[in-house]
Amino acid sequence: MDEQLPTLRSEYAARSLVEADLPADPMDLFRDWFVDARELTEPNAMVVATVSADGQPSSRIVLLKGLDQQGFHFFTNQRSRKGEELAANPRCALLFPWHGLRRQVRVEGVATPLSRAEIDAYFHQRPRGAQLGALASPQSQPVTLEELNQRFADADAAYPEEVPVPDGWGGYAVRPHAIEFWQGGVNRLHDRFRYTLTEAGTWAVERLAP
Numbered sequence: 001m002d003e004q005l006p007t008l009r010s011e012y013a014a015r016s017l018v019e020a021d022l023p024a025d026p027m028d029l030f031r032d033w034f035v036d037a038r039e040l041t042e043p044n045a046m047v048v049a050t051v052s053a054d055g056q057p058s059s060r061i062v063l064l065k066g067l068d069q070q071g072f073h074f075f076t077n078q079r080s081r082k083g084e085e086l087a088a089n090p091r092c093a094l095l096f097p098w099h100g101l102r103r104q105v106r107v108e109g110v111a112t113p114l115s116r117a118e119i120d121a122y123f124h125q126r127p128r129g130a131q132l133g134a135l136a137s138p139q140s141q142p143v144t145l146e147e148l149n150q151r152f153a154d155a156d157a158a159y160p161e162e163v164p165v166p167d168g169w170g171g172y173a174v175r176p177h178a179i180e181f182w183q184g185g186v187n188r189l190h191d192r193f194r195y196t197l198t199e200a201g202t203w204a205v206e207r208l209a210p
């Protein structure tokens, strides 16, 4: 297995990204690419990277659940590792790893908590099992399987009808200030275009070497 790793490779060629076709607003391109990504498994799965107070980066997958002027929305437990890190340092990065399309999108930005109304609205549209799971799970804390199952059963019994939004459960909007679109090309000469938000509020775009 280990000996095969150096030979594991794919060649990329299918499409190219042309400067003349780039929209002024990168969110327009993101939306177009997201339509293409719908053919993939969990196209809204994105990696969120945060940084601890002592400078240690960490990353994990979350699901993109909204997109608007505030940026990229996701939901999580605000007392989780990512939640604690974002409270201390809201700068973060997102990554959409769309391998099946030979594409990735990299976002750098700042996370702000979503409003109570947005959090409540999303929580109440989740399936009951996911709501109970969120209530039962002290996310990122050490736990035993017995404790977790007991907490789920207790929550299920305590709330036979509507499940309340757990304390500390919330969501964030990541407002981007840089977005890079990467399209795989032949000979590893991929197309990379990086949009950067200017002080005037417009986006500057440049091609980066692959």
Ligand SMILES: Cc1cc2nc3c(=O)[nH]c(=O)nc-3n(C[C@H](O)[C@H](O)[C@H](O)COP(=O)(O)O)c2cc1C
Binding pocket: 042, 045, 058, 059, 060, 061, 062, 063, 064, 074, 075, 076, 077, 080, 081, 082, 083, 139, 140
């Ligand atoms: C496909 C996938 C989707 C996930 N979506 C979420 C999500 O939307 N919100 C969330 O809190 N955790 C989600 N998770 C779990 C996280 O990856 C992570 O384990 C959890 O949030 C705890 O991370 P932390 O300890 O770094 O805060 C998802 C995991 C996978 C593999």
Ligand SMILES: Cc1ncc(COP(=O)(O)O)c(C=O)c1O
Binding pocket: 063, 075, 076, 126, 127, 130
């Ligand atoms: C811990 C956790 N929270 C939230 C989610 C997102 O789930 P939903 O689509 O129900 O919001 C996931 C998805 O895998 C998850 O694992």
